[in-house]
Amino acid sequence: MVKLFTRNRMLLILVGIIVLILMIGFSMSDRTSSTRAEQFTGDTVAATQSIIGAPVNFISNIFTNITGGFRAQSENEELRNQLSMLPQMQADIERLEAENEELREALDVSSKREYEAVNARVISRDQDQWLDNFTIDKGENDGIQEGMAVMTPDGLIGSVKRANGNSSFVEMITTNVSQNNLSVELHHDGEQVFGNINSFDQERGLLVVDNIRNNQTVAEGDEVFTSGLIGDFPEGLIIGEVVEVENDEYGLSQNAHVRLNSSPENVDMVFVLERNPESVED
Template sequence: MFTLFRFLGNKRLFILLFSLIFFIGVMGISFLKRESPTWPEKFISDTIGWTQGLVYKPVSAVAGFFSNVSQIGDWYEENKVLKQTLAHYAKDVARLNALESENERLKEALAFTERQKSKDDYTYRIARVVATSPDAYNRSIKIDLGEKDGIKENMAVMTPQGLIGIINRVFPFHSNVQLITDLNNQSIRLKGISATVRGKEGSSFGIIENYDKEENKLLMTKIKTEDTLEENDIVVTSGKGGIYPEGIEIGVVKSRNVGEFGLTHTAQIEPSADFQHLTEVFIIEMPDVLGE
């Protein structure tokens, strides 16, 4: 029995020494300079490469997926920033355009007041339109000047282009303006306008007391047959009646026709003022009003 154990022990030692020698031999062969690898090396290399390929593809796909997800997040944030920048830019452009438009209007208003100084003794108070009535049968606007600013009822209101109406209600900090497009000979809110033709003040006269909403024209009546009014004449306030000051432009004559009974004529007047885009207006203070 002892001899058997001894033999087996020597056998294990022999196998260990043989394995060591074989391993050293393989290493020696591997370190030799060869033009091509041996078939074991090829087999092992191909096996490892194929295994790495199997592992690399799904790992690469997963890594690429998470990389794309990360990029999507970056793109989303970048897009969000660009949208905010574009919104700010659009807002700034709109504000710049509004300021430029307001600047042009104020320059025009300043030039208007300078021109008026050489024509009459009126004082022109500029006011901003803050609201417009949506009622088609009661056209009025609200301005930001009121009783505290010395505004009174029946003061005439105009733009640099022409007459637009009168103050009909006054509050401490704002006032209502009744537009001449609300003129009606049966209305109690707005009285007729005594009018004449610029340059023909001594030979032309009529009363503007209606507005044709379908034609968008003022109707001037009580024109005498011998009146010198004709098409393309500029109609202005005559100053008679005590409400509308003299010489304020109203509009241009577009047509003249025989009146209803044939005793007088009527004329269609196209208003000079633009009633659709009222932003700033002028309240006219006459010298007698200032002296009260």
């Protein structure tokens, strides 16, 4: 019985091998159509892939949409930040345009004079000494020296009190006026009238020029310049214009109240006048 079972098993294995060889040969032969078994197997695999792929694609699309949503949110946030900066950008543009205009005016004024000018920017100014002094970003390394005149595009504003390597301390014309003993000339109908700056009226914001002789005529609107007779300032630097004239307390001379062309409250861009033998008299 055992030998019969063994013989039958060997026979089945041999028949299986023969069938497998026939199927392999049949599948490798040139055919224009698939067998039903092959079609069934292909359809089954395709259906299985479709069933499995549907949720995978669905989940993939969900993650893609979520990722795209985060990306869009990030881009929107960036755009909102850029839009929020537009007012500051506009303010920066307006400030730069104003500074460029000041520089053009400064260059235009300095080109009409006999002296050389060094452009500088105000970098420091104390609140409690707002009308007294300020610090600029140019110093001895730029040719700045103590006593040089400092101007805005509108007119004289002060002088260099102390020069450092890369910065300078500027004392405004409204400070220690009597000690500076600045000599000025007033132009009235083509005539030159001389005087000295005596004081600064802080309440009215006016310089007071005294020692004007009574026999000389000075009127409102007359322009006031440096005379170059006393001190280191060159001749002809514009200071301001007369707004009022009165006799002194003794009636021996006249006093002229002068409004500065330069605004002491608002000083940003300035230029320092380098000494020139042709414009400064010893």
